[in-house]
Amino acid sequence: MKKLLVPCLLGALAGCAVGPNYKPPTVAIPEQFREVQGPPAPGESLADLPWWETFGDPVLKNLIDEALRNGYDIRIAAFRVDEARARAGIAKSEFFPQIGYGGDVSRRLISTEVAPGSTTRNLVSANVNFGWELDLWGRIRRLNESAKAQYLATEEARRGVVLSLVSEVATTYFTLRALDEQLEISKATVVSFEDQYKLYDLKLKGGAASSIQTTYASAAVGQVAAQVPAIERQIEATENRLSLLLGRNPGPIPRGGALSAQAPPPNVPAGLPSDLLKRRPDILQAEQQLVAANAEVGVATANFFPSISLTGLFGGVSEDVSNLFGTGKTWSIAAGLVGPLFQGGRLRSEYEVAVARWQQAKAQYEQTVTGAFAETTTVLYARERIDASIVQLKRTVRDYQEMVRLANVRYDAGVSDYFEVLYAMQLLYPAQLSLISAQLDLAADYVNIYKALGGGWNQQEFPPPASPDPAPWPKED
Numbered sequence: 001m002k003k004l005l006v007p008c009l010l011g012a013l014a015g016c017a018v019g020p021n022y023k024p025p026t027v028a029i030p031e032q033f034r035e036v037q038g039p040p041a042p043g044e045s046l047a048d049l050p051w052w053e054t055f056g057d058p059v060l061k062n063l064i065d066e067a068l069r070n071g072y073d074i075r076i077a078a079f080r081v082d083e084a085r086a087r088a089g090i091a092k093s094e095f096f097p098q099i100g101y102g103g104d105v106s107r108r109l110i111s112t113e114v115a116p117g118s119t120t121r122n123l124v125s126a127n128v129n130f131g132w133e134l135d136l137w138g139r140i141r142r143l144n145e146s147a148k149a150q151y152l153a154t155e156e157a158r159r160g161v162v163l164s165l166v167s168e169v170a171t172t173y174f175t176l177r178a179l180d181e182q183l184e185i186s187k188a189t190v191v192s193f194e195d196q197y198k199l200y201d202l203k204l205k206g207g208a209a210s211s212i213q214t215t216y217a218s219a220a221v222g223q224v225a226a227q228v229p230a231i232e233r234q235i236e237a238t239e240n241r242l243s244l245l246l247g248r249n250p251g252p253i254p255r256g257g258a259l260s261a262q263a264p265p266p267n268v269p270a271g272l273p274s275d276l277l278k279r280r281p282d283i284l285q286a287e288q289q290l291v292a293a294n295a296e297v298g299v300a301t302a303n304f305f306p307s308i309s310l311t312g313l314f315g316g317v318s319e320d321v322s323n324l325f326g327t328g329k330t331w332s333i334a335a336g337l338v339g340p341l342f343q344g345g346r347l348r349s350e351y352e353v354a355v356a357r358w359q360q361a362k363a364q365y366e367q368t369v370t371g372a373f374a375e376t377t378t379v380l381y382a383r384e385r386i387d388a389s390i391v392q393l394k395r396t397v398r399d400y401q402e403m404v405r406l407a408n409v410r411y412d413a414g415v416s417d418y419f420e421v422l423y424a425m426q427l428l429y430p431a432q433l434s435l436i437s438a439q440l441d442l443a444a445d446y447v448n449i450y451k452a453l454g455g456g457w458n459q460q461e462f463p464p465p466a467s468p469d470p471a472p473w474p475k476e477d
Contacts, residue, residue: 017138018305019298022145022291025362027369029274055446059256060173063246067169068162070247077154077161084147084154091147094140097132102315127315127330134310139302146295153288160281167451169245171444176238177259178440182433183231186224189429193221196418220422224429259439276372279454286361286368293354293361300354303347306339376452379445386442393435400428 055061068074103126135141196217240250277283312333340347407420 017141017298017302019138019142019301020294022294024287025290025365027277027366029277030373031273055170057173057256059254060170063173063242063253064166064169066246066248067165071165071245072247073161073165074158075247077158081151081154081158084151088144088147088151091140091143094133094143095135097130097310099128099130101128102126123317125315125317127313129313129315130311132310134308136308137302137305139299139307142295142298142302146292146299149288149292149295153285153292156281156285156288160285163281163451163455165245166455167447169242170447172238172242172245173253174259174440174443174447176235176242176253177255177257178436179231179235179238180255181259181436183228183235185429185432185436186227186231189425190221190225190228192425193217193224193422196220196422199418216419217422220426223426259436259443273373273376276376276454277369280372280452281454283365283368283372286365290358290361290365293358297351297354297358300347300351303350304340306337309336309338310334311336372452376449379448379452382445383442383449386438386445390435390438390442393431393438396431397428397435400424400431404428 104124106123108121108123133140239253242253243250310333312331314329314331316329404421404424407416407424410416411418411421
């Protein structure tokens with residue numbers, strides 16, 4: 001009976017782990033997003049749709065595919081996952097005995113005063129040794145729990161990088177298309193102003209126009225023409241920025257449909273706010289970091305208790321290699337106990353450090369969740385306001401276009417001078433640019449909504465990790 005008592009006691013101790021078990025923190029979740037009209041949709045969210053269906057531009061799809069294959073951020077994030085996986089493997093190795101080997105060859109002289117008749121001898125030794133810490137208090141299990149959580153956190157961080165990269169590529173591409181349209185409008189406006197300037201210049205030379213009209217027309221040409229190289233400079237910088245996101249050297253970027261031709265979704269189902277907790281990579285990453293910090297508290301707690309290790313050795317010592325594991329064999333097995341007695345407060349301070357880190361991780365998780373709700377609400381509200389601005393700007397552009405037409409009719413009829421025409425054209429040009437900017441804001445806001453809701457990418461769409469998955473984790477009670 002006594003022989004069974006010790007193994008049973010050790011088994012019972014091995015089934016527990018000191019320190020707190022992880023419990024998800026309670027966070028306040030709003031019933032629906034602020035300023036979103038109507039009840040929350042429990043079904044499909046915009047984030048559940050594939051991005052190529054949300055932004056139906058084949059050129060944009062190809063650019064995003066290239067960025068996912070070659071982007072530097074993606075590759076760096078994948079290597080970070082590999083590093084975390086390897087670190088988890090290091091922690092996992094402590095579950096198993098550590099087995100090593102050793103050997104020694106020596107030549108020695110033993111004095112005859114110590115061993116009469118002794119002479120110079122050659123000694124050969126070889127052994128296989130092992131050591132194994134019994135995880136009575138769960139220190140190793142807590143270390144593995146922390147390492148596994150850190151690994152999962154880096155995986156969520158990689159998903160966040162994918163989400164950010166795709167969103168940035170889409171936003172930069174839309175910016176490029178907006179600049180293209182602004183450049184086209186600017187060049188067309190310069191041509192119109194130049195035509196009128198040439199007309200005034202001819203009339204001035206013929207005595208049919210005043211120099212103030214010619215000067216006014218020239219200034220109008222210069223004012224708009226100055227915008228052309230500025231926009232071209234922005235296009236060059238935007239193409240270079242997009243090339244970097246694609247992981248390629250600076251060069252031209254192919255274009256798809258015009259920005260005004262992009263077809264955003266007719267509505268934006270946001271889904272339930274609670275879905276963000278399961279979808280957004282930054283929230284999932286923050287939670288895994290909280291899991292790791294919680295496990296570190298268990299590790300710090302286990303350090304207060306003694307550790308028990310088993311050690312063993314099998315080998316041989318002989319003057320002759322042929323007798324090394326015959327007459328010269330030797331072996332040993334032992335159990336050792338090591339525990340703290342006085343550490344000058346070090347263990348207590350380490351425990352307090354672990355608790356403080358857990359509190360930081362908990363506050364960081366709560367901040368991430370609250371920030372996610374705020375970000376999502378902001379971009380959802382912005383869409384409606386941008387839509388309203390575009391409606392007004394489209395009406396403004398139509399009115400100014402009609403104003404230009406009527407001014408030309410009045411000028412051709414001799415009712416007014418060309419100042420009216422120039423004035424109307426000068427009003428139309430910035431209104432057209434403002435409309436393009438608002439359309440860019442709308443496209444970018446759709447991207448931001450998609451990003452804020454966690455995106456619709458699944459694991460199959462992610463770039464594969466650089467190394468295979470690790471072996472299954474040992475089961476823990």
